[in-house]
Amino acid sequence: MDLNSCQTEYNKFVPWEKLDKIASENKEEYINAYPFSHGVYDDIFEPDILDQVIKEFEEGNKKWRAFENDYERKLQMNRDLSLGPVTRALIHNLNSAPFLEFLEQLTGIGGLIADPYLHGAGLHKIERGGKLGVHVDFNGHKRMNVYRRLNVLIYLNKNWKSEWGGDFQLWSNDKLSCEKSVPPLFNRMAIFSTTSNSFHGHPEPLQCPEDRKRLSLALYYYTANDHGPQKRKLHSTLFMNERGKAEQINKPQNFLNRVKNLFFSKIPAQNKT
Secondary structure, three states: OOHHHHHHHHOOOOOHHHHHHHHHHHHHHHHOOOOOOEEEEEOOOOHHHHHHHHHHHOOOOOOOEEEEOOOEEEEEEOOHHHOOHHHHHHHHHHOOHHHHHHHHHHHOOOOOEEOOOOOOOEEEEEOOOOEEEEEEOOOEEOOOOEEEEEEEEEEOEOOOOHHHOOOEEEEEOOOOEEEEEEOOEOOEEEEEEOOOOOOEEEOOOOOOOOOOOEEEEEEEEEEOOOOOOOOOOOOOOEEEOOOOOEEEOOOOOOHHHHHHHHHHHOOOHHHOO
16 A cells, blocks of 8 residues: 555545635635524536545445334435445544634634534435425534534535435524525535534435435534533424424433333333233
8 A cells, every 4th residue: 555645635524725715715705694693605526536535435334223104204324334435524524623624714613623423414306205304403512512503514415406405404593484596406515503503404205316315424513511602501403383382202211201111111011001
């Protein structure tokens, strides 16, 4: 193995000068964007790198986690050692200090922390009929004891047709309506601040052909001690229901319910009524 060649290529995974320019020229636009702080940037990465990431989506021994309920139908995979080498190198670059500094300059949020565990992040895949209801994200990382502040989404969908749907929608909390719709096109990076009111998603089922998938890389970033415009009390994903109210579908159980569930799980099935 030529280690010097590997190091050189690894350092070229992210175009640092291009990102510096984006941050310096777009900071005010990002912060003041409606309905909440966000930015969308095209043609950031070398297409050859993203082509390899797409190839690696289905390679190797990956165990996809399926989310299926009234609000969502999607697949997610975040095990680092199951990622392909190019995908892994790209994600590690996106979790590095230079990328954190780019995000801090662009968003004005200091002290950002990357998540090496990729909790809820990593590879996202949505098949025909899949969807992701309008929601605000879980607001903290219990394992790291930090608050979630930013999302970075990198879309990997070549020749994506508008009639297939799957646009990334940004919703207003007060109007309960979609204020911006972003097609999930190849080599498009969406960045947005996660707050108590940053409702987003793509609630309509995908209409793509059976052999196509909506693919993306997702990275989440946090701060310690400073919860920003998030709620201090941790919560899981909150979906907007038909009444326009936020609903937590995976509410943490209180102590009494946990004891009850443990007790009944020990009773033989024939004795349960």
